Amino acid sequence: MSSEAIFHEALIEGGKHWSLTVRSGVVLRLVDVKGGANVGMLFYNPCNLLERYNAPDTLKCQHTFKLTQGHCLYSDMGRIFCSIIADSVGWHDTVGGDSTKALVAQRWGEKSYQSHRNGWTQNGHDSFLVEGGKYGLSRRDLAANVNWFSKVSVDEGGAMTFDSSNSAAGAYVDLRFEMDTLVLLHTCPHPMDPAAEYPRAPVSIQLSKAARATNDDLCRNSHPENMRGFVNTELYRQCTCDGV
Amino acid sequence: MLRESTRTPDSARFRKVILAGDYWVDLVRKGEHFRIVDLEGNQAADTLLFSAADPADRYSFVDTLRAQRNVFLSVGSRLLSTAGNMLAEIVADTVGRHDTLGGACSTESNTVRYSLDKRTMHACRDSFVLALVEHDQFGLTKRDLTHNINFFMNVPVTAEGGLEFADGLSGPGKYVELCAAMDIIVLISNCPQLNNPCNAYNPTPLEILIWGP
Numbered sequence: 387m388s389s390e391a392i393f394h395e396a397l398i399e400g401g402k403h404w405s406l407t408v409r410s411g412v413v414l415r416l417v418d419v420k421g422g423a424n425v426g427m428l429f430y431n432p433c434n435l436l437e438r439y440n441a442p443d444t445l446k447c448q449h450t451f452k453l454t455q456g457h458c459l460y461s462d463m464g465r466i467f468c469s470i471i472a473d474s475v476g477w478h479d480t481v482g483g484d485s486t487k488a489l490v491a492q493r494w495g496e497k498s499y500q501s502h503r504n505g506w507t508q509n510g511h512d513s514f515l516v517e518g519g520k521y522g523l524s525r526r527d528l529a530a531n532v533n534w535f536s537k538v539s540v541d542e543g544g545a546m547t548f549d550s551s552n553s554a555a556g557a558y559v560d561l562r563f564e565m566d567t568l569v570l571l572h573t574c575p576h577p578m579d580p581a582a583e584y585p586r587a588p589v590s591i592q593l594s595k596a597a598r599a600t601n602d603d604l605c606r607n608s609h610p611e612n613m614r615g616f617v618n619t620e621l622y623r624q625c626t627c628d629g630v
Numbered sequence: 631m632l633r634e635s636t637r638t639p640d641s642a643r644f645r646k647v648i649l650a651g652d653y654w655v656d657l658v659r660k661g662e663h664f665r666i667v668d669l670e671g672n673q674a675a676d677t678l679l680f681s682a683a684d685p686a687d688r689y690s691f692v693d694t695l696r697a698q699r700n701v702f703l704s705v706g707s708r709l710l711s712t713a714g715n716m717l718a719e720i721v722a723d724t725v726g727r728h729d730t731l732g733g734a735c736s737t738e739s740n741t742v743r744y745s746l747d748k749r750t751m752h753a754c755r756d757s758f759v760l761a762l763v764e765h766d767q768f769g770l771t772k773r774d775l776t777h778n779i780n781f782f783m784n785v786p787v788t789a790e791g792g793l794e795f796a797d798g799l800s801g802p803g804k805y806v807e808l809c810a811a812m813d814i815i816v817l818i819s820n821c822p823q824l825n826n827p828c829n830a831y832n833p834t835p836l837e838i839l840i841w842g843p
Contacts, residue, residue: 442733442777445793447742451731452791462755462775464738477791481701481731483692488714511712525686526773528712540787544702544727546695577696615742 394593400586401506403513403572405520407432408593410623413471414561414569415592418535421555423587424576425534426484426510428518429459429467430568433626435523437461441480441530447611451540453478453532456608458564458615465619466612467567469605471596472560475553479533482548484510485577494575494584507584513572521568534559536576548578562596562605564619631705635722635807637663637841644840650833651752651822653761655768657682658810661843663721665807666818668782670834672798674821675781676734676754679709679717682813685770687711691730691777701787703728703779709808717814722807725800729783731793734758735823744825754778754819761817768815780821781806783828795828 392415398404400423408414416425431437440462448457455473458466490496490509499506510531518527537552575585599606599616606616639645642665648654650673658664666675679689690712695701697710704727707720720728733739736755740748755775762770782800787793820836823829 436772440733440739440777442731443736443739443742446732446785446795447739449793449795450791451787451793460739460742462736462738464736464740464742481692481695483690483696486714525712528776530690530692530777539789539791540701541789542786544700544787546699546701611742614746617746618738618741 392592392594396591398573398589398591400573400588401508401584403508403517405517405568405570408563408567408569410563410565411596411598412563413594413596414563416534416559417590417592418553418555418557419588419590421553421557421587422550422585423535423553423573423589424579424585425589426514426572426574427532427534428514428529428570429461430523431461432566432568435521435527437463438527438529439467444480448609451481453480456604458605458612459532460615464615465622466564466615468561468563469599470559471562471605475535475557475559477537477552478559479536479538479576480530482533482536482538482576482578484514484531485574486511489577490584508574510572510574513574514570517570533576538578548576548580550580562599564599564616565623632724632726633705633722634724635665639839641841642839643842644838646838648818648820648836648838650820650835651757653757653817653819654838655761655765655815655817658814658816658840659843660810660812663807663809663841664816665805665839666781667803667805667837667839668800669802669837671802671804672782672800672829673834673836674783674823674829675836676819676821677779677781678758678776678817680770680774680815681711681715681717682815685768685774685815687713687715688774688776689717689779691779694730701731703730716811718808718810720806721809724804725782725806727784727799728806729780729785730778732780732783732785734778734819735821740825748825751824752822754821757819758817798828
């Protein structure tokens, strides 16, 4: 949990996008204000944009399909962008992918900006392209994203099921950043959400400062792999432009 | 789902054995069939596909899995790109199930998964990078290395959200065959991993065969 007061809070309406660079040692709390939120998120190293969030590396080194408290989110370079230090939800998805313009149009109908102004139906894929483009990123830089607050479970035969009741009003997840990280995010619907109407769940983003992970830290010790991930990240932090 | 191909090796236009730790990258034309054979069994063929006309449009495991609502690849799986275009379809498979959740090994992920002193051991993503540098006519770089398919690997998901690395369902001579739905660049690393029991710590050769449309 955060040890200091919130220094910034931002409310992001449903169906919108944003990006920010987060310093190591900052805790980013996402709050599902009304329940049923989805926050698509991608992570990059601002000093080397070729280093990006890698969902398969994250899942296999922690032998998990879901993300929750105790898990770390890895880059493709064996380092940890952030650790999930608290989670009131229990299951976040990183395999369901992203909504696209075609999917939104087919599922919920396209509402243009011309006719609906801020009520237009944006999609996750284009949101990442817009936010990433602000830093020189393009289609080639995309990766499998996290879908905070969303649950996709898998049965024995491999079938995937979306759980509409996964996240309730007030649910939150705390991400402690272990290295400086460029965060791209959107609040567009999960691509498997079966809702009849285009979902528009607002999310509050609260930033605060945390103490550095101690040797008995939950995330560092939840898997022996994470101890090594923390060593890699610490080495990087002490040797590069990311030094704090 | 199991389905054998009607194509015979003697009619293939191209055959090549990829040794463990090597890569193969080439253009496969629309309508051509290409087969990957697990010559000795339980080897991993780490595979990436790119649209030849627009390489930024490339294989996307999340879009592929979501469209078929299932995490395993087999006969009938349509391998989709980020933009939702079909790159290829699996048309024959004598294994029954292939993974696309586990990604490719790298020297960096080896330090996390196994031990910090494994940092210099050979890994698939080193093969991918070398393939792209040695074949720069495709215009691809590390930037284009996205999440891959692991043909012949078996990675089940539990109902509780765990990920398992189970014994492979593959065996000597088993294969998977794909039909290209457009001109595609196929990039394969024959996995050199020496730290994982899934291949009995013994990486072995694969064979590629291509038939004209």
